[in-house]
Amino acid sequence: MNQTTTGGSPAHTGSRGSRIVGLLAAGGAVALLVFALVLSPADRIQGEAVRLMYVHVPAAICMYLCVGLLGLGSALWLVKRTPGWDVLAAAAAEVGLVFTALTLLTGMLWGRPTWGVYWVWDARLTTTAMLAVLLAGYLALRRVPATAESRSRRAAVAGLLVVIDLPLIHYSVSWWRTLHQGETIATTDVKIDGLMLFSLVLGMAVGVLVTVWLLIHRFRVAWLEEEVEQGGLDLALAERRAEAEVGA
Amino acid sequence: MLGRFPALAGVDLDVEAGEVVLLRGPNGAGKTTLLRVCAGLLPVTSGTAEVLGVDLGQDRRAVRHRVGLVGHGGGLYDDLSVAENVTFWGRAAGATDADVAGALTRLGLDGRLRDLAVARLSAGQRRRTSIAAMVARRPELWLLDEPHASLDAEGRDLIDTLIRDSVAAGATVLMASHEDDRAVAVATRVVEVRGGTTVAPVDGAVPEAPRAG
């Protein structure tokens, strides 16, 4: 990890809090593996493939959680203009994209044995794919070189638009697909009870812990990046003043 | 701040109403940036700035419609004619048709040039059109960046007259130029700008009024 020059800044992004979360997440993940792969029963219809549900559904939940944080960070930045909210939005978008990819991947892996194909145009998968594109666009926008203020402003509006548009996309896609659907069983049409339910809930808890852990670290890295940028700015300011004195 | 480059690093400037202040300095000194700060287009990152009674730190947008800025970019739509441009910008600011017509006449644009598309004008003619668009709006503060650039002798006379007339009518003028003699002649005061900072004014005392720091 890097040592920063400004006094008082941490040498790495870990902390007691994040380590506790991390340990809980790791422990939970191990427990989840045990429950998901060994202890919980296979489904009558879908067989062993249903075990992907324990990753797929939590991943989807975490994906939506991140999107919510993206919207929250964007909106609060626009209201309060403190950089922390903008950094939260950026971190949430990145972590959210990771979970979106995971949701898509597990969805496709689950779909193969269940429907025989890797992709179907059902509401959930299609909306998730659209979300991946929306987040990719948002992150591309963030990468464009601009002043910090300018970038934050554009990103905040774009972030809010992602959140506003997502329900519109979801609604229109699912309405469209229910007109044509019927035969195919949705992957989540699984009778869940007892041990399966417990494993699923455990999966969600683990998912949230992992999300929080990732967000903490990503947030802190982004925060440090901003500090470095600010430090460079102070240096440039000092140089400019020196130039003035020499010229005078 | 322009990106990561601090264009201004400590400006100390007081301008009284009715003055014509010339900002003089080498390229890259920050003159254009200072003008844009005064127009409320750029944020003030440290210190205080007050223009026309408006605190730029609080709400710089409030001062915008009261100033006029003529800079390097023309602020003109290439596909529209001279008259259409001046009319558009005039009407946007609430000017009457009389104001617009008056501005066109004073800048000598109501003859052959009136209905010519801006894209087909020379640099000097475009500059005059930009100025006409500003004049039609009757701003209280004129911010002129290199006002004499690309104008011929007749154009420069015109600008000087306009400046004097507007000051007589109650406006204040802040201009940046490195075209020495011409600009100094019409100015009431000269301020040196160097390396993003104002150096001690070349002539004269420093009266009350707005401060940009």
Add this chain to the structure above:
Amino acid sequence: MLADARLIAGKDLRIERRARVATNQVAPFALLILVLFAFALDPDRGILDRATAGLYWVAVLLSTVLAVQRAYALESTDGLPDALRLSGLDPAAVFLGKTAALALQLLVLEALLLAGVVLLYTTELAGPALLAATCLAATLGLASAGSLYGVLAAGLRVRETLLPLLLLPVVAPVLIGATRAFEAALAGTPGEGWPWCGLLAIFAAIYVAFGMLAFGPLMEEL
């Protein structure tokens, strides 16, 4: 504020009348897309007939990207962003004006494309009320979302590649809704299409409202 919006819209339309970018470049592009689809999908196999509604709206969407690029490219040159900011115009009015001008150009384009599908795909138009209402609602949504992302991307050097990536996913609901409505109209069952038209109207309302609010901050970035 409406007067200001009309001023802006009038200015944009006047520029268009002079420069004729929409008529000389965007319209041919739209028709070209119809032709390309015919190449790709082989008119003899009946696919074109079944897919007409969708292909039509894809052509409209892609043309919208071009139209939006143009509308905001002409505002970002040469001192114009500063002039707009200094002008005293309410940003919401600028948004409405530009959206209106964009919408008008798109409507003309859509009419042209309708003629195109009738001619090239031998489509038989039916359900004119639904077709018209769909075009209106969809266009308003496209124009307002387009204006929003147009101004967002306008000040950036990479705007040509970024704008499609940002705008097209966002208007996916318009594509879905407009296509379903058109399909219903052309199939002679407009009853199924009107709800989709309602969805389009909601989309448009959301984006017009958001645009009026967000345009101000975004104009700082032009």
